[in-house]
Amino acid sequence: MEIHVSAAQQAGALGAAMCAAAASGIYPTIQEAQKRMSAGYTSVYTPNPARTAQYKALYAQYLAFGHCEEQARGRR
DSSP states (O other): OOEEEESOTTHHHHHHHHHHHHHTTSSSSHHHHHHHHOOOEEEEEOOOGGGHHHHHHHHHHHHHHHHHHHHHHHTO
């Protein structure tokens, strides 16, 4: 799966605007709103299948860190 990095400074806000444009009928579908409103991409990354084990290990560390962070916030 390729990872596309949006050129938009506020990608989340642009996505919300696309949803609003489709919901209000400005565009018939979200896909059409995306096609018309997209800021394009600055980069595209393709994961290396040979590094799957490494990616899984790093993701496990990421999840563990997130769990610790949630636990720490719950104790405040």
